[in-house]
Amino acid sequence: MAASTPRNVDPPTNHQSVPQNSDHNNNTPCVGTELTKFLVKKELLLSRLSAFNDKPENYLMWKGSFSIIIKDLSVTPMEELDLLVKYLGPESRQQAMRLRASHPTDPVKGLARIWERLDERYGSPELVEAILKEKIARFPRITVKDPKKIYELSDLAAEVESVKENPKYKTLLAYYDSSCGVNTFVYKLPGFLQSKWTDRALKYKVEHEVLYPPFVVFTKFLKEMSIRMNDPSFAFDKSPSSYDNREKATTGRGHVITNKTKLTPQKLSKCPLHETDAHSLSNCRIFKNKTMEEKKSFIRQHGLCFRCCDGRHSARECQEHVLCKECNSDRHCDAMHEARNPTFVHSGEGDRVRPFGTTNAKVTASCTLVCGxxxxxxxxxxxxxxxxxxxxxxxxxxxxxxxxxxxxxxxxxxxxxxxxxxxxxxxxxxxxxxxxxxxxxxxxxxxxxxxxxxxxxxxxxxxxxxxxxxxxxxxxxxxxxxxxxxxxxxxxxxxxxxxxxxxxxxxxxxxxxxxxxxxxxxxxxxxxxxxxxxxxxxxxxxxxxxxxxxxxxxxxxxxxxxxxxxxxxxx
Known part of the structure; x- marks a missing residue:
C-alpha cells in the first residue's frame, strides 16, 4: 500500500490587510498635495500683508486688508500680535510696542488695546471726515480738455460712499446725502456736467418725492459720465479734415525747419510782420516795441504761439526752448516780456511817470499828518x-x-x-x-x-x-x-x-x-x-x-x- 503524500495547505489569507495597505498608498499623494496647497496659500497670504504708513487716509483700507488676511491664516492672538507690530508704521509701532509691554501675559487684551489705540489715532470718525473734506477741497476743477480727471473724482466719490456705509461713520457723513455734501463734488465738474446733474437730480426728486437724491445716485452719475467722457467713439471735436490739414501744413514746412535746427541753435522762421525770412517774429524790433495788447492781438490774429511767437501751436503744446533775457523766465520769449515801469503814483502799475510840481509837493507835505x-x-x-x-x-x-x-x-x-x-x-x-x-x-x-x-x-x-x-x-x-x-x-x-x-x-x-x-x-x-x-x-x-x-x-x-x-x- 502506497503511502499518501501530505497536501500542502496554504495558510489562511488575511483579506482585510491588503485593502488597508492599498488605501494608505493611494492617500499618500493626496495628503502631500493638500500640504503643498496649504503652504503655498500661507505664503501667498503673508506676501499680501503690507506695512501701514501712519497716514490716516490709508488706515481703513489697510485695516480691512490686514483683518481679512489674519482671518484666513487662522493664527493665535500671540501670532496676530507679532504680525501687527511687524506691519505697523514707525510711529504706530512705537505705540503698539508700549501697549504690548503693558500686557506681557495677556495677548488677547494687549491686542484689543492696540486696535483701540489705532482706531482712536488713525480711524476716528472726525479725523476721517476731515481727511475726506481735505481731499475734496484740494481736488482741482475739471476742464473739458482733461476728461480723465473725472475718473479720479469718481474714485474719490466711491471712497466717500464706501466709508459712509460703515455704521461707525454713517451718522457723521450723512450730510453727503444732501445738496450740502454733493455740491462740493459738483463744483469740481465742468459747466455742462453740472447742468446734466441738475436735470438728473430734479428728475429724481420729482419721481421719488424726496428733498434730494442720495449720494449713491450721484456716484452712479459720476461713473456714467466718466465712461462717456473718455469713450473715443464720442470724440467729435477732431474731424479727419483737420488732421489732413495739419499733416499738409507740417509736411510743407517740416523739411526747412529740421535743416535750420541742425545748422543753427536758433529757430529762424519767417516774420509775419515784415514778410521776410531775415528774422523771426521773436527777434523783430518793431514787434518788441509794440504794447502788450497789440502783441497779443497780432499773435491771436495769425494763430501763433504766445510762448515762442514762431510756431502755429498753443503755448501749452509748445516744445521750443525759450528763455527770456530780461527776467530769465522760460514761460515767454524776449518779445513777450512785459516791462513794468515804476511810477510815483502807483509804485509799479502806471503807464507814465508823472513828475510832481511845486504845488503837489506842498500838498504832500500838508497831508503828512494824515497819511503818516x-x-x-x-x-x-x-x-x-x-x-x-x-x-x-x-x-x-x-x-x-x-x-x-x-x-x-x-x-x-x-x-x-x-x-x-x-x-x-x-x-x-x-x-x-x-x-x-x-x-x-x-x-x-x-x-x-x-x-x-x-x-x-x-x-x-x-x-x-x-x-x-x-x-x-x-x-x-x-x-x-x-x-x-x-x-x-x-x-x-x-x-x-x-x-x-x-x-x-x-x-x-x-x-x-x-x-x-x-x-x-x-x-x-x-x-x-x-x-x-x-x-x-x-x-x-x-x-x-x-x-x-x-x-x-x-x-x-x-x-x-x-x-x-x-x-x-x-x-
Missing part, C-alpha cells in the same frame, strides 16, 4: 488788509502780504510772484478777463490748498482756487494806516486796531466773491456824508473813501475793479 510816513500818501483808501498766507499744513512757510477784497470780482486772483514764491508750476489754463477796459483772453497757473490768516491769528480761512493774474492793482496809496483813522474823529477809536504800513509786504492777492466769508462785515464806523467810513472784516479793519483832510490830494487816476473771469474761454 513821508513818501507814502494814503489819499483814497480801499479794502486792503495785511494778512499772513501759507500752504495748508505748512504754517512755517507763511509770508506777509496785502490783499484786496473786491466784491466786484467773481474769482480770486494771485500775482506771478505768489506762484513763483511757492513753486506752483501747475499747468496753465486759458480764461477771459472781463473788466471796464474790455475782454482779454489770457492764460495763467492755478493754485489751491492755501490758508489766509489775520495778523493776530484769530481768523483762518481756506483760500479758493487761485488764478494767476498780473492785472491786480498795485496802488499802495489805498492801504489804510493808523494815522488815517487817528485824524478822523469817528474813526479814532479803531486807529490802534489798524496795523502800521509795511513797505516790505507786497500786494499779492485779490479776493473775489468765491471766498464770501472774507466779505462779511462784523462792525462799522460811519461819519458825515462825505467822510470816509470803516468796516471790520474777518481779517481786520479797512477804511473806504477820501481820507485826506480838506481834500488836499486830488486823485490822478481812476481805479475801477470790476473783474469777471470766464474759465470756459468765452467773454
Amino acid at each position: 510816513q513821508e513818501g507814502f500818501k494814503g489819499k483814497s483808501c480801499a479794502k486792503t488788509v495785511l494778512v499772513n498766507v501759507y500752504p495748508e499744513h505748512h504754517p512755517n512757510q507763511r509770508i506777509k502780504a496785502y490783499i484786496l477784497i473786491d466784491d466786484q470780482s467773481n474769482r480770486s486772483l494771485a500775482k506771478s510772484e505768489f506762484f513763483d514764491h511757492f513753486n506752483e508750476n501747475t499747468q496753465e489754463i486759458e480764461y477771459v478777463l472781463s473788466s471796464c477796459s474790455g475782454h482779454v483772453t489770457t492764460t495763467g497757473r492755478q493754485a489751491s490748498g492755501y490758508i489766509i490768516e489775520s495778523l493776530d491769528g484769530s481768523t483762518k480761512l481756506s483760500l479758493p482756487t487761485l488764478i494767476e493774474c498780473n492785472q491786480i492793482p498795485n496802488i499802495r496809496e489805498e492801504i489804510p494806516t493808523p494815522e488815517v483813522a487817528k485824524y478822523h474823529e469817528h474813526l479814532s477809536d479803531i486807529a490802534d486796531e489798524i496795523p502800521p504800513y509795511d513797505p516790505s509786504a507786497p500786494i499779492l492777492l485779490l479776493i473775489g466773491r468765491d471766498m464770501i466769508a472774507a466779505h462779511h462785515v462784523l462792525d462799522q464806523r460811519i461819519g458825515q456824508s462825505n467822510s470816509p467810513y470803516a468796516q471790520k472784516l474777518r481779517f481786520g479793519w479797512v477804511v473806504i473813501g477820501e481820507t485826506c483832510l480838506g481834500a488836499l490830494h486830488k486823485p490822478e487816476t481812476i481805479t475801477t475793479n470790476k473783474i469777471h473771469i470766464l474759465s470756459n474761454g468765452r467773454p
Whole structure:
C-alpha cells in the first residue's frame, strides 16, 4: 500500500490587510498635495500683508486688508500680535510696542488695546471726515480738455460712499446725502456736467418725492459720465479734415525747419510782420516795441504761439526752448516780456511817470499828518488788509502780504510772484478777463490748498482756487494806516486796531466773491456824508473813501475793479 503524500495547505489569507495597505498608498499623494496647497496659500497670504504708513487716509483700507488676511491664516492672538507690530508704521509701532509691554501675559487684551489705540489715532470718525473734506477741497476743477480727471473724482466719490456705509461713520457723513455734501463734488465738474446733474437730480426728486437724491445716485452719475467722457467713439471735436490739414501744413514746412535746427541753435522762421525770412517774429524790433495788447492781438490774429511767437501751436503744446533775457523766465520769449515801469503814483502799475510840481509837493507835505510816513500818501483808501498766507499744513512757510477784497470780482486772483514764491508750476489754463477796459483772453497757473490768516491769528480761512493774474492793482496809496483813522474823529477809536504800513509786504492777492466769508462785515464806523467810513472784516479793519483832510490830494487816476473771469474761454 502506497503511502499518501501530505497536501500542502496554504495558510489562511488575511483579506482585510491588503485593502488597508492599498488605501494608505493611494492617500499618500493626496495628503502631500493638500500640504503643498496649504503652504503655498500661507505664503501667498503673508506676501499680501503690507506695512501701514501712519497716514490716516490709508488706515481703513489697510485695516480691512490686514483683518481679512489674519482671518484666513487662522493664527493665535500671540501670532496676530507679532504680525501687527511687524506691519505697523514707525510711529504706530512705537505705540503698539508700549501697549504690548503693558500686557506681557495677556495677548488677547494687549491686542484689543492696540486696535483701540489705532482706531482712536488713525480711524476716528472726525479725523476721517476731515481727511475726506481735505481731499475734496484740494481736488482741482475739471476742464473739458482733461476728461480723465473725472475718473479720479469718481474714485474719490466711491471712497466717500464706501466709508459712509460703515455704521461707525454713517451718522457723521450723512450730510453727503444732501445738496450740502454733493455740491462740493459738483463744483469740481465742468459747466455742462453740472447742468446734466441738475436735470438728473430734479428728475429724481420729482419721481421719488424726496428733498434730494442720495449720494449713491450721484456716484452712479459720476461713473456714467466718466465712461462717456473718455469713450473715443464720442470724440467729435477732431474731424479727419483737420488732421489732413495739419499733416499738409507740417509736411510743407517740416523739411526747412529740421535743416535750420541742425545748422543753427536758433529757430529762424519767417516774420509775419515784415514778410521776410531775415528774422523771426521773436527777434523783430518793431514787434518788441509794440504794447502788450497789440502783441497779443497780432499773435491771436495769425494763430501763433504766445510762448515762442514762431510756431502755429498753443503755448501749452509748445516744445521750443525759450528763455527770456530780461527776467530769465522760460514761460515767454524776449518779445513777450512785459516791462513794468515804476511810477510815483502807483509804485509799479502806471503807464507814465508823472513828475510832481511845486504845488503837489506842498500838498504832500500838508497831508503828512494824515497819511503818516513821508513818501507814502494814503489819499483814497480801499479794502486792503495785511494778512499772513501759507500752504495748508505748512504754517512755517507763511509770508506777509496785502490783499484786496473786491466784491466786484467773481474769482480770486494771485500775482506771478505768489506762484513763483511757492513753486506752483501747475499747468496753465486759458480764461477771459472781463473788466471796464474790455475782454482779454489770457492764460495763467492755478493754485489751491492755501490758508489766509489775520495778523493776530484769530481768523483762518481756506483760500479758493487761485488764478494767476498780473492785472491786480498795485496802488499802495489805498492801504489804510493808523494815522488815517487817528485824524478822523469817528474813526479814532479803531486807529490802534489798524496795523502800521509795511513797505516790505507786497500786494499779492485779490479776493473775489468765491471766498464770501472774507466779505462779511462784523462792525462799522460811519461819519458825515462825505467822510470816509470803516468796516471790520474777518481779517481786520479797512477804511473806504477820501481820507485826506480838506481834500488836499486830488486823485490822478481812476481805479475801477470790476473783474469777471470766464474759465470756459468765452467773454
